[in-house]
Amino acid sequence: MANRRTQTPPFRTFAALFVISFLILFLELACIRWFGSYVVFLTFFTNVVLLASFVGMSIGCLAASRKANFIRWTPAIALLSVSAALGIRLAYSDQTIAIDVGPQVSPERVYFGTGHQHPDPGILGIPVEAIAGFFFILIVLMFIGLGQVLGRQLEAIPNRVVAYSTNILGSLAGILAFGLMSFLWLSPFWWFLVALGGCCFFITGAAWPRTLHWACAAVTIVLVGLAGNGMLHQLAGKEVDGREIIWSPYYRVDFIPKDRDISVNSISHQGMLSHGSQGIAYALPYLLSQDSGRRPVQDVLIIGAGSGNDTSAALAAGALRVDAVEIDPAILSLGKHHHPDRPYQDARVKVHAADGRNFLKET
CATH class of the missing domain: 3.40.50.150 (Vaccinia Virus protein VP39)
Structure with a gap:
């Protein structure tokens, strides 16, 4: 039997490593932009999302030898995370909850937009640290499955130089692809269609569970699409007439023509x-x-x-x-x-x- 290190893995192994590396970086950037756009004031803590994706990916790599396939849970966790973000956004818009940014004398100097909050002792105040921690955990869980697939594909290629070169190339391709989508002002519907659609190709097992995971991914993509063009707010009765939502290369930009008001990442920006x-x-x-x-x-x-x-x-x-x-x-x-x-x-x-x-x- 030939030594394991002299065997050349099939092309599909390299392709799988390239694709999973692509997806991890692509989804990471999508999460940084999307969660920062909807979870109020999380835009000031984008490193929370960045660190969470790294931690989740690392845990997944360490779990590469486990028999359980954690990638199966990625669509469901993505659905939970997106639903939680949209729920918090709607509750904040409806003034059902308030985001407590701490005891600063002038919080608007640190958190731009807090000056527009209406303090009411009857409204539930949630510390911004709690919200950041909650989404940190969710995003960690979302990336564990992806990291596990990455770890397995790296282990499948004996030549470490070739394996890590393929990993880097896939990661760079993910960054470039997301950068191109942002440059073209494409909405998050397309980001999550690529990211979650790609994740589903790594889900194996019986037909019915696999269909359920695909369904979770599809519902997540639809939710993101509805939110991205304002339809979710319309369905909830919270939409402002004439609102335009633009996904620029940098931010989610909301424009209300009748007031000539611009909001950026769910925070009032300028009029x-x-x-x-x-x-x-x-x-x-x-x-x-x-x-x-x-x-x-x-x-x-x-x-x-x-x-x-x-x-x-x-x-x-x-x-x-x-x-x-x-x-x-x-x-x-x-x-x-x-x-x-x-x-x-x-x-x-x-x-x-x-x-x-x-x-x-x-x-």
């Missing part, structure tokens, strides 16, 4: 205001410059220009040139099409869809 209704806040830098006896500001750089309020104020103050830098193309597009002052259409404005730090380095 579009015409110059006449902005008050003194946006004009303050120009008023201070004027009162100090300096020449009127002519050249303005705005980092994080958002939907255009700062740009509108700069134009109203007499700026001759405005460089408006905004990283999120969805927010920039909303500002171009819906801001009442149309600041981005002004010939004095040059819009840069870029990261502010990179813009400063390269300019």
